Each structure stands twice: as structure tokens, then as C-alpha cells.
Amino acid sequence: MTHFFDLLMNGVSLGCIDALIALGFVVVFKATRVVNFAYGSLLLLGAYVVGRYHDRLGFAGAVLLALGVTAAVAVLIGVVLLRRVRLADPGTLAILTLGVDIVLATELTRRIGTDLLTTGDPWGAGVIALGGVHLPQTRAVAALVAVTLVVGFLAVLRFTDWGIALRACAERPSTATLMGIRLSRVAAGTWILAGSLAAVAGLFFTAFPSPGISGTVGQAALGAAVPAAVLGGLDSTTGALVGGLAVGLTATFAAGYQEQLAFLGRGLGGVAAYVVMLLVLLVRPSGLFGKREATRV
Amino acid sequence: MSDRVRRVSLGVVAAMLALAAPLSLTAFWLQTGLFAMAAAIGAIGLTVLVGVAGQLSLGHAFFVAVGAYGYAFLAGKDTGSLVGAGWPTPVAAVGAVALAGAAGALFSPITRRLRGIYLGLASLGLVFLGQHIWHNASAVTGGFNGRDVAPFNLLGFSFTATDPEVVLFNVPYGALERLWYLGLALVVLSYWYARNLLAGRPGRALAGMRDSEVAAAVMGVDVRRYKAAAFTISSAYAGLAGVLLALVFGRIVPDSFGFLMSIDFLAMIIIGGLGSIAGGVAGALLVTALPLLLSHYSDVLPFLSQPGEPGVGAAEAARLIYGAAVVAVLLFAPGGLARLRLPLLRNLFPRRPFLPSQGADHEANAGTGHRAVPDADRL
Numbered sequence: 078m079t080h081f082f083d084l085l086m087n088g089v090s091l092g093c094i095d096a097l098i099a100l101g102f103v104v105v106f107k108a109t110r111v112v113n114f115a116y117g118s119l120l121l122l123g124a125y126v127v128g129r130y131h132d133r134l135g136f137a138g139a140v141l142l143a144l145g146v147t148a149a150v151a152v153l154i155g156v157v158l159l160r161r162v163r164l165a166d167p168g169t170l171a172i173l174t175l176g177v178d179i180v181l182a183t184e185l186t187r188r189i190g191t192d193l194l195t196t197g198d199p200w201g202a203g204v205i206a207l208g209g210v211h212l213p214q215t216r217a218v219a220a221l222v223a224v225t226l227v228v229g230f231l232a233v234l235r236f237t238d239w240g241i242a243l244r245a246c247a248e249r250p251s252t253a254t255l256m257g258i259r260l261s262r263v264a265a266g267t268w269i270l271a272g273s274l275a276a277v278a279g280l281f282f283t284a285f286p287s288p289g290i291s292g293t294v295g296q297a298a299l300g301a302a303v304p305a306a307v308l309g310g311l312d313s314t315t316g317a318l319v320g321g322l323a324v325g326l327t328a329t330f331a332a333g334y335q336e337q338l339a340f341l342g343r344g345l346g347g348v349a350a351y352v353v354m355l356l357v358l359l360v361r362p363s364g365l366f367g368k369r370e371a372t373r374v
Numbered sequence: 375m376s377d378r379v380r381r382v383s384l385g386v387v388a389a390m391l392a393l394a395a396p397l398s399l400t401a402f403w404l405q406t407g408l409f410a411m412a413a414a415i416g417a418i419g420l421t422v423l424v425g426v427a428g429q430l431s432l433g434h435a436f437f438v439a440v441g442a443y444g445y446a447f448l449a450g451k452d453t454g455s456l457v458g459a460g461w462p463t464p465v466a467a468v469g470a471v472a473l474a475g476a477a478g479a480l481f482s483p484i485t486r487r488l489r490g491i492y493l494g495l496a497s498l499g500l501v502f503l504g505q506h507i508w509h510n511a512s513a514v515t516g517g518f519n520g521r522d523v524a525p526f527n528l529l530g531f532s533f534t535a536t537d538p539e540v541v542l543f544n545v546p547y548g549a550l551e552r553l554w555y556l557g558l559a560l561v562v563l564s565y566w567y568a569r570n571l572l573a574g575r576p577g578r579a580l581a582g583m584r585d586s587e588v589a590a591a592v593m594g595v596d597v598r599r600y601k602a603a604a605f606t607i608s609s610a611y612a613g614l615a616g617v618l619l620a621l622v623f624g625r626i627v628p629d630s631f632g633f634l635m636s637i638d639f640l641a642m643i644i645i646g647g648l649g650s651i652a653g654g655v656a657g658a659l660l661v662t663a664l665p666l667l668l669s670h671y672s673d674v675l676p677f678l679s680q681p682g683e684p685g686v687g688a689a690e691a692a693r694l695i696y697g698a699a700v701v702a703v704l705l706f707a708p709g710g711l712a713r714l715r716l717p718l719l720r721n722l723f724p725r726r727p728f729l730p731s732q733g734a735d736h737e738a739n740a741g742t743g744h745r746a747v748p749d750a751d752r753l
Contacts, residue, residue, distance in 0.1 A: 112491050112494075112495070158701065158705070161705050167490055167491040168424075168428075168430045168490060168491060168494065169704060169708075171430070171491060171494065172640055172644055172700065172704065173700070173701055173704045173705070175637055175640065175641075175700065176641070176644075176697050176698070176699075176700030176701035176704070177697070177701060178697075179637065179641070179693055179694075179696070179697030179700065180693075180694055180697035180698055180701070183690050183693040183694050183697065184690075184694065186690075187686065187687070187690045296633060300502060303495050303498055303499075304499065306495075307492065307495045307496065311491070311492065311495075341510075342506060342507075342509070342510025342511075344506065344509065344510075345506070347502065347506070348502050348503055348505070348506035351499040351502045351503055352499075352503065354496070354499055355484065355496060355499050355503075358484060358487065358488060358492070358496050359483060359484065359487065362487040362488050362489075362492065363492065364492075
């Protein structure tokens with residue numbers, strides 16, 4: 078039973094990180110209808126900056142720098158590149174971000190090379206033991222930070238003008254424009270938000286017990302973001318949180334009960350989330366909380 | 375010279391060059407060419423699905439892998455820990471293509487329900503699912519270390535260096551030289567089939583579906599059936615590409631068929647020009663050949679570093695270039711290579727009236743004052 082609670086705790090904390098990742102993915106889609114395939118690379122960028130500069134700037138300084146850099150790059154992608162093709166359909170925009178992803182991921186992987194970069198966070202490899210249940214300190218911090226950020230974001234979405242503007246854009250961009258909402262400004266805001274979330278998520282995604290910062294992190298992060306976001310519904314922030322938790326729990330439990338699930342093969346943790354995603358899509362084509370598409374004639 | 379004559383003569387020259395190529399090309403060039411041919415077949419399939427039918431798929435690599443492993447399994451024999459069906463290789467190749475097509479058809483419960491970007495993301499799941507299967511079904515796939523592929527053998531003529539030995543104009547015909555002709559034949563066949571398919575009723579139905587599912591349904595197109603058919607055909611193409619790829623590699627490992635391969639295929643059809651078969655082939659040549667060429671000439675090209683040195687290596691430079699090319703094409707030239715208005719290219723990529731994405735709509739609408747919808751809207 079301890080094993081079960083162990084997995085539950087670890088699953089929830091990993092789910093919090095996944096929820097952060099998915100949130101950045103979903104916010105941009107909600108406001109701009111862009112599926113941001115460059116998100117994995119943004120996350121890698123954040124982790125890379127922290128890994129590269131924490132010696133020189135200290136951990137806090139490196140994190141601040143990472144926040145700034147990823148937010149700036151995200152805005153660059155969102156505002157400079159995508160505005161030119163704003164009227165194109167989601168597929169085209171998604172492929173455009175794929176192109177950006179190829180460039181970013183290649184360059185970052187090249188820069189990392191064979192270096193062994195770690196995040197250099199102050200929690201290191203510390204583990205909290207609570208009545209036989211073990212949780213890495215980084216994961217506990219990650220869960221706290223994630224909950225804080227998510228609550229903050231939901232409050233902003235609910236109570237501030239910008240939040241209302243964002244929801245209006247998501248509902249119907251043309252009407253929002255008529256109400257005097259500047260779509261470009263809202264979009265830029267979501268890209269900044271997504272970039273910052275990517276940096277935070279990248280930090281925890283690569284901290285202990287993960288092996289460190291390498292070129293494959295971007296793909297792995299995208300691999301977690303996609304099922305989480307699709308499962309919950311691409312345009313639903315609630316969906317992103319639920320989806321993130323579901324993906325984190327699925328991955329942890331599938332990995333934790335490997336022996337019992339041996340007939341399904343090794344390395345089940347990574348793929349289980351996709352199986353769940355495909356099953357959910359069979360029943361609910363727009364995800365659990367996504368808005369159903371109605372066909373108007 | 376009329377357009378037609380010029381086109382035919384260009385085609386004849388190109389065909390003769392392609393047929394004579396193994397006489398003078400080194401193994402490196404032959405291999406590059408064969409990879410490009412396999413990619414071209416896959417790209418034609420993806421063009422039909424994404425460019426013409428408008429169904430975004432990021433799962434192409436999965437179906438390529440089904441073809442490759444399908445062939446390796448069906449043509450292979452039971453050896454050690456591996457199992458194989460031991461079929462004659464041509465039958466195995468056909469079987470592998472059918473298997474890939476069936477995999478595409480099996481995906482239809484998902485394709486039927488999903489649309490647009492949801493479909494793209496769901497198909498991405500296939501790639502990850504596939505990776506898991508290829509790594510774990512080691513009796514069939516050989517697991518992480520991969521599996522050797524039985525060489526092709528057509529009625530006693532083996533596509534290897536011997537059996538029978540062939541020497542033409544003092545050039546010994548080894549495996550690559552022989553595969554070259556097989557590849558050429560398959561590419562021509564694939565191209566011809568796709569062109570005929572799209573020139574007829576199915577092509578119009580698919581294009582109608584891309585432009586508006588509702589309108590297509592009103593016109594009597596069975597949207598569900600055509601969606602499933604588009605996936606099946608595109609997957610069968612991917613399977614054929616997989617068979618050829620397996621033959622060229624000689625040994626296939628799971629990591630070749632990852633997410634990156636799916637992206638590569640998308641890059642090919644975007645760079646080539648969405649919806650154009652010839653453009654897809656051109657994009658395939660470019661995307662496949664670029665990294666190989668750059669690494670081959672990395673010692674002469676000043677901006678590239680040697681392996682092991684700091685700086686931008688050949689493989690990285692190639693990825694940077696075509697990543698940037700995807701962005702640039704979508705931003706500045708949504709028609710891709712197929713729409714670039716260069717005199718020579720215009721002959722190679724003739725416009726066809728039935729597919730608006732190949733340029734006809736601009737001309738057709740210019741006189742009536744309608745806005746010509748840019749291709750980028752049509753994905």
C-alpha cells in the first residue's frame with residue numbers, strides 16, 4: 078500500500094508539472110487558435126538558460142533570466158511570425174510553429190552538445206520522507222509553485238480586465254474586436270504567459286529526479302503537453318489542469334506497476350498517456366472539457 | 375515549341391538521365407537518391423492526405439514503419455529469437471503495403487470523429503504508440519537493435535551484388551544499382567497512380583472535402599468514407615516508402631521512425647507546395663538530400679565544422695536550413711516550390727485546372743474580381 082501512496086504522491090506532483098506545461102500550451106490556443114509545437118523547445122530553452130547561467134548568476138538570477146528569455150522568444154514567435162499569417166487556418170499555423178521548433182531545438186541541442194547540464198537548484202537530490210512515503214523535494218516545490226501559479230492565473234482570468242478580454246477573444250474574436258479589445262495585445266500577453274510558464278515548467282521538468290538537461294527534453298515535454306491538452310480539451314484551462322494531472326498519474330502508475338504490466342512491454346510510462354488520450358478522443362472528440370464544434374451551414 | 379512538346383522532351387531527357395545514372399554515380403549518390411525516392415513515395419501519400427484531402431496527419435512515420443517492419447517480418451525467416459513468415463519477397467512487399475493500408479483504415483474510428491488540429495494531435499499519438507510497439511515486440515521487430523531485412527528477389531533475380539552477376543559498360547551492378555531501378559519504377563508508379571486518382575472523381579471529392587466538409591456532403595460526397603479512404607491510401611503509400619527504405623537500409627531500427635520523420639514528411643510537402651504531387655516529390659528530394667549533401671561536402675563548405683569540432687555541423691545546418699525554409703515558405707510563398715514562377719520549373723510543374731491549390735484559382739478568379747484564396751488557408 079505504501080507503494081501505492083508513493084506513486085500517488087509522485088504522480089500528483091508530476092501531474093502538477095504536466096499541468097503547467099499543458100496550461101501554457103492551452104492558453105495560447107485559446108486566445109489565438111495556434112497549436113504551438115515550438116512549446117517543447119521553449120521549455121528546453123528555459124531549462125538551458127538556467128543550466129548554463131546558474132553558476133554565474135546564482136540560481137535565482139538564472140531563473141529570472143530564463144523567464145525573460147523564453148518570454149521574449151515566445152513573443153517573437155507569436156507576434157512577429159504568426160501575425161503575418163493570422164488569418165490562416167490552425168493547421169498552417171501549427172506547421173509554422175513546427176518549423177520554428179526544428180530551428181530552436183536543433184540550435185539548443187547543438188549548444189548543449191555533450192555537456193552535462195543540471196539545473197543547479199537549491200533542493201538538489203533531497204527527499205522528503207513522510208510515514209514511508211518518499212517524495213523528492215523538487216517535486217514538492219514544483220507542486221507548490223504549480224498550484225500557486227494556477228490559482229493566480231485563474232484569478233487573473235476571472236477578475237482582471239485582461240482575463241475578461243482573453244475569455245472574450247476565446248469566445249468570438251470578431252465580437253471581441255467590436256467591443257474594443259485589441260486581439261494582438263491579448264495574443265502577445267498569452268505568448269508572454271506561455272513563455273514564462275515554459276521556463277518554470279522546464280526548470281522542474283529537468284530537475285531531480287530527471288537525469289538533467291539534454292536535447293531530448295523538448296520532445297519529451299511536448300510529448301507530455303499534447304496528451305494532457307488534448308485529453309482535457311484544447312481550449313479549456315480546466316481541461317489542461319485535469320489533463321496534466323491525468324497524464325502525470327498515468328505515467329507514474331504505469332511506470333510504478335511495470336512488473337505487473339510486463340506483458341505490455343517495457344517503458345510503458347511514456348506511452349500510456351497517449352493510449353488514454355486516444356481512448357478519450359473516441360468518446361469525446363473535443364476532449365473532456367473542450368468546446369464542442371458545431372457545424373453551421 | 376508548344377508547351378506539351380517541351381514538357382515531353384524534358385521528361386524524356388530526365389528519364390534517360392535517371393536510367394543511366396547508376397553507370398556513373400558512386401555508392402554515396404546512389405544511396406542518397408534511393409533515400410530521396412523512398413521519401414518521395416511517402417511524400418506523395420502525405421500530399422494526397424494533407425494537401426488534397428485537408429486531413430492533417432503527424433502520424434506518417436508510424437505507417438512508414440508498419441510497411442518497413444511488415445516487409446521485414448513477411449519476407450524474413452525464423453532465425454534465433456526472430457520470427458518471420460518467409461514469403462517470397464515480392465509477395466511480402468505487397469503484403470507490407472496492404473498491411474500499412476489496413477493500419478490506416480483501422481485508424482478510421484478516430485479520423486471519422488476528429489477534424490483539423492485535433493486529428494493532427496491524435497495522429498501524433500500513433501507515432502509514440504508505434505515507438506513503444508517497435509521497441510517491445512522484439513520477436514517481430516528485433517527490438518532496440520533492429521532487424522535485418524531480406525534482400526529483394528524478383529523471380530530469381532536478386533537485388534544483391536551477386537546472383538546473377540551483372541556488369542554493364544564495365545560497371546558492376548551491385549545492390550544499390552539494382553535497387554535504383556526498383557526505386558525509379560516505384561516512384562513513377564506512385565506518381566502516376568496519385569495523378570490519376572486526383573484527376574478523377576475521387577480527387578474532386580477529396581478537394582471538396584478539404585474546402586468544406588459540409589459543402590462536399592451536400593454535393594453527395596460520402597465524407598466519412600472518403601476520409602477513411604484518404605487515410606488508407608496515404609498509409610499504403612507510406613508503407614511502400616517503408617518497404618523501399620527497409621531495402622536500402624538493409625537493417626531497420628525503431629529510432630528511424632520517430633516523430634522527427636513525421637515532421638520531415640510535413641516539411642517536404644510544405645516546401646514542395648501543399649496539394650501538388652510534383653511539389654511533394656521535389657520537397658522530398660530537397661529535404662532528404664540536403665543533410666546528406668552537406669555532410670558529404672562539409673570539408674569544402676567553409677561555414678560547416680567537422681564532426682567533433684565546435685560550430686555548426688552538417689546535419690545541424692541542414693535541419694536549421696529546412697526548418698527556416700518551412701517558416702519562410704509559409705510566410706512568403708505559400709505555394710512552395712511548385713508555385714515558384716521560374717521558367718524551367720513552370721514546365722516541370724504544369725498547372726492543372728481541377729485542383730485550385732495548383733494555381734488555377736488565381737487565374738480563374740482574376741477576371742471576375744473574386745479574391746483568390748491563398749493556399750495557406752486550405753490545409
